[in-house]
Amino acid sequence: MLVKPESWRFSIAPMMEWTDRHYRVLARLHSRKARLYTEMVTSAAIIHGDRERLLGYDACEHPIAVQLGGSDPQDLARAAKICAEFAYDEINLNVGCPSDRVQNGAFGACLMREPELVARCVAAMKEASGLPVTVKCRIGVDDQEPREAMFAMARAVLGAGADALIVHARKAWLKGLSPKENRDIPPLDYALVHELKPVWPDVPIAVNGGIETLDAMKAQLDFVDGVMIGRAAYHNMSMLQDVDPLLFGEPAPHESSRAAVEAFLPYIERKLGQGVRLADITRHMLGLFQGRPGARAFRRHLATFAVKRGADVRVVEDALALVDHSVVAAAGARLTA
Template sequence: MAGQIEFREIGTKFSPWRFSVAPMMEWTDRHYRVLARLHSRNVRLYTEMVTSAAILHGDRERLLGYDAVEHPLAVQLGGSDARELAQAAKICAAFGYDEINLNVGCPSDRVQNGAFGACLMRDPALVAACVAAMKDASDLPVTVKCRIGVDDQEPRPALFAMARAVVGAGADALIVHARKAWLKGLSPKENRDIPPLDYPLVHELKRALPEVAIAINGGVATLADAAGQLESVDGVMIGRAAYHDLSMLQEVDPVLFGVPAPFASGRLAVEAFLPYIENKLSEGARLADITRHMLGLFAGRPGARAFRRHLATHAVRRGADGQVVADALALVDHSFAPRASERLSA
């Protein structure tokens, strides 16, 4: 069973934030995270954002439950009430997470209506108070994921003010999406692509705060890009590119950590995932809710299209089980050479 595999072999010479997969609503759920972990021991995984209010008043097991194999695992919190966030942090610590991350970068309407996320870029003192409260409530590392500014803010003073405030409050790391967020006029999707990237500003922040762990996010799409960024910062966070192409994660351990991947191939990783699938199905999960995270597997290999088609067609059927995945695997030419050289030279 996937949950019985122990993958906490993290190289001590590397920053904990050297490579991570971004928290993404409706994408980085517990099924995706287990599958990702079977591709890399060392990648740091993040939950979908969960609000402090939901944790205090909602179904905590549904919101915070995870499989033990997912470590190292961080929970991302949304909120702006320091007392609520402190209570939520204490609860998350009891669940056994490895890090608590505060969302100061999401520009969605839901987040804006709650006056948190990217809105908080305008109030570094409030974010610092939230960080301090969470640090007091648990022994876990507390980190902040932010933008370089919002709306008409000048990025350099906005980012530096936020960084210095949260570091002064005890933040253990800062993860910077190297774009502004426009709270009005751009959708969340447009906010991921339209505002220009400013990597040099994040690099400057690292030079100004050499003792602070700084990770960069936004527009990094390949391991070659990641390796280049690691010459200037402590870590790289990748979102959609890592989600859609899990074979990238298969290369993270050997390329960025100098250790073998957990399994020698994506096929073996998926086979190791099958007992987890059967276990979740026995608990009432739907196969399609699990296999939707697998559609990007084996991209570019002969049979990948047939693999996707088989999952899309059969996983939604009543009574569908792990055999659907096994049958889909059989449609892929697993002798085809991986695309590592293509990706690393991109």
């Protein structure tokens, strides 16, 4: 089952402790077309843990993919079958995370050394789930030659039926660099990732790593089917408002980031009624309105009041009013200058 290339034009990377269900709903209110990913969930957690807590999501989040971590084909197949029961649109296998925790579990980026094992995992997940199965990898790890490592992984997983490949265009250094340093220090090599497309013209290929502006995304789309961004989409969520018009030629779901937040308020009220703390939702909103008058006051108000006992949706409404007041004040100052 091939994923349509258009589905790959823009996606938001899976990020631990960031891309939870609250963030994803707010992101969806900024873009209908963005492909959303869960935080990575291990196969063992799904098999043995609280599945609703780990895999539950809001219906508005589609298209949504779940990212799995693991290296045992049988366990991943069991987890994939459970994910299919939750009606995800895609299952993605993590072959890129360099954290110590992931390495100790013998999965993530260290699997770059074992492309045939990854291929067996892909085949097992596809057979068990019936869903599109994709792989997110690096261009190599440690002393691997990047072209050789990346193409070996691509040949193995695409030969096993992987429906798309996302490549973080950096090596991962498993010893000597922290996960944070692995996001910035190894040099980017977009041109190497671009070499995949002529070899597999019918398979969606997406590039990830260091892409922070819409202009940079559009430039990448001359060479590959899609771009995946991470921190830029989190720390400056308002940029998502431009994704649908500029990358898909369609209007955004709402006329502004403020309108998207207003549409988010009923979701917040519903979650508060289910016992969710307001701060667990609003922590994802601090990247809104970046560069606009009032953005700092908005962030400060949420950070101060959302953590208080009994905080409700009025905290968000009051924070929005601070943005509006600052915008009006700035406009008035320009008129009287």
